[in-house]
Amino acid sequence: MIFGSDSSTFKQYLAEIWQGRFFWMSLVRMDLRSRYRGSALGMGWSLLNPIFMTIILCTVFSTLFGQDIHSFAPYVMTGLAVWSYLSQSMTLGCMCFHQSEAYIMQHPSPMAIYPLRVVLGNCFHFAISLGLAILLALWGTGWPGLLPLLSLLPTLVLFLIFGWSIACLFGLMTVHFRDVKHLTEVGMQVLMYLTPVWYPAKLLQERGLGWLVQINPLAPFLELIRAPLLDHVAPSPMVFGSALVVAITSFCLAAWTLRVREPKLIFYL
Amino acid sequence: MASVELNNLGLTFTVRHDKHITLKDFLVGRIFSGFTKKPMLVQALAGINLQVREGQRLGIIGHNGAGKSTLLKVLAGIYQPSEGKRVVQGRISSLFDIALGFEQEANGWENIRFRCYLQGETPPGVLAKQQEIAEFSELGDFLNMPVRYYSAGMRVRLAFSIATAIDPEILLVDEVLSAGDLAFQGKAHQRMREMMAKAQIMIMVSHDLEAARSVCNQVLWLEHGTIRMLGDANQVIDAYQHWASVANQKGESNPGGHVVQAAA
Numbered sequence: 357m358i359f360g361s362d363s364s365t366f367k368q369y370l371a372e373i374w375q376g377r378f379f380w381m382s383l384v385r386m387d388l389r390s391r392y393r394g395s396a397l398g399m400g401w402s403l404l405n406p407i408f409m410t411i412i413l414c415t416v417f418s419t420l421f422g423q424d425i426h427s428f429a430p431y432v433m434t435g436l437a438v439w440s441y442l443s444q445s446m447t448l449g450c451m452c453f454h455q456s457e458a459y460i461m462q463h464p465s466p467m468a469i470y471p472l473r474v475v476l477g478n479c480f481h482f483a484i485s486l487g488l489a490i491l492l493a494l495w496g497t498g499w500p501g502l503l504p505l506l507s508l509l510p511t512l513v514l515f516l517i518f519g520w521s522i523a524c525l526f527g528l529m530t531v532h533f534r535d536v537k538h539l540t541e542v543g544m545q546v547l548m549y550l551t552p553v554w555y556p557a558k559l560l561q562e563r564g565l566g567w568l569v570q571i572n573p574l575a576p577f578l579e580l581i582r583a584p585l586l587d588h589v590a591p592s593p594m595v596f597g598s599a600l601v602v603a604i605t606s607f608c609l610a611a612w613t614l615r616v617r618e619p620k621l622i623f624y625l
Numbered sequence: 626m627a628s629v630e631l632n633n634l635g636l637t638f639t640v641r642h643d644k645h646i647t648l649k650d651f652l653v654g655r656i657f658s659g660f661t662k663k664p665m666l667v668q669a670l671a672g673i674n675l676q677v678r679e680g681q682r683l684g685i686i687g688h689n690g691a692g693k694s695t696l697l698k699v700l701a702g703i704y705q706p707s708e709g710k711r712v713v714q715g716r717i718s719s720l721f722d723i724a725l726g727f728e729q730e731a732n733g734w735e736n737i738r739f740r741c742y743l744q745g746e747t748p749p750g751v752l753a754k755q756q757e758i759a760e761f762s763e764l765g766d767f768l769n770m771p772v773r774y775y776s777a778g779m780r781v782r783l784a785f786s787i788a789t790a791i792d793p794e795i796l797l798v799d800e801v802l803s804a805g806d807l808a809f810q811g812k813a814h815q816r817m818r819e820m821m822a823k824a825q826i827m828i829m830v831s832h833d834l835e836a837a838r839s840v841c842n843q844v845l846w847l848e849h850g851t852i853r854m855l856g857d858a859n860q861v862i863d864a865y866q867h868w869a870s871v872a873n874q875k876g877e878s879n880p881g882g883h884v885v886q887a888a889a
Contacts, residue, residue, distance in 0.1 A: 379742035386739070390730040458726025462719070463743050464702035533648040619705035623638045 437485035449523025471523035504584030521606035627715030634709035684841035721799035733768030
């Protein structure tokens, strides 16, 4: 059940996750279905939510600050898509183990599947809003070219790894300290204003606050999506490298913490 | 060839007064140590040596809090032992807390699928089984309704029907399952007997000594988390009954596992 120090037990752990795939995939499907159960629009809500936010923000920014709507609308849309993926991975990740308590109590499964359940659900919504963002970018700034679009594929892998890692870490923290969930929600509000999600990064640079973006570990993930869609270039090696470092570091931290805490986790639920 | 082996196995866990501490308590407690209540270390199981081979029907008896259910959960792999080793060959199917963990918003059919997948089924396997499960549960059209509207009895019926729709190699059972109304109970007992007969190894926790006597060929008597006696079913149960009647006369009560120490 635990990551071993050698690679063979790690492989075995991965194999166990794979063996349980029907279980966690059915949980993900159910999460998606029950989220919109009883609502007239159903899945439509996950389309409408980012659309409305983009319309509101674009109206405000283009009338107040004279932003060009063609480049600004896709900018906001990509920002919101990435941000809601990251923040949901953290806030929903907090409850990932508690939410699945009954299964943990009944059947020994690799604990890694519970953050995975959360993140795969998020990925679905991310894919929808990213699809919208791509359409909007096509309308606003034209065809980005094949290579920049293809660069989104490795990007998505990084998103998956990073999302799983933060969901796992915040889930583990919440198991031990119940107030982490509330702290996270407050923290995400603060972090949102420190990250150029819906305001232009220029605004910060003009005020000499560009370093805020440079030290922000979430900023490269925004850039990974924006470079191909808005600037029509593949992300620079620097951006890709920093996102890779952030994703791998958080993955190692999450995997190591899970390895240490997994055997005792059940006693804290 | 199924087998279960526990070598010098022990399980210790910490219990807190308020179970969860907040981050604030943790940080403040570090500065003003002594403010937070100290967690207690509970030795739930200690020095358990056990070998179960194919064909054995093992019953676990003992007073409340002796560690019976904990031992079963260790056998199932749900609790990781703090000391010692657990070696299991064969697929484990466990029947405890079955009524827990229904997805409230999902309907009966969907819950059948989740449970089957959790038990390690594949989609073709679930397709083959779900009709049989539905029939056994006798829930009919209710299966199209979200589980949140089910009565307690209906839930148990559904849970039991799913949990027992397996061909167990190693079967772990906690207590006798009382499922649904009288008619269903008869059916349920019949099915339990079939399953127990089919399983290569069966391990059950029981308060009903006569049931243990009739079903098991070996019995383990657990006391304070250690093995007091292990051997032929009738012998161990006789010894336990004798001991219990003597203890009763003395008016002794038996608290659960040892509280070893107050951990720093």
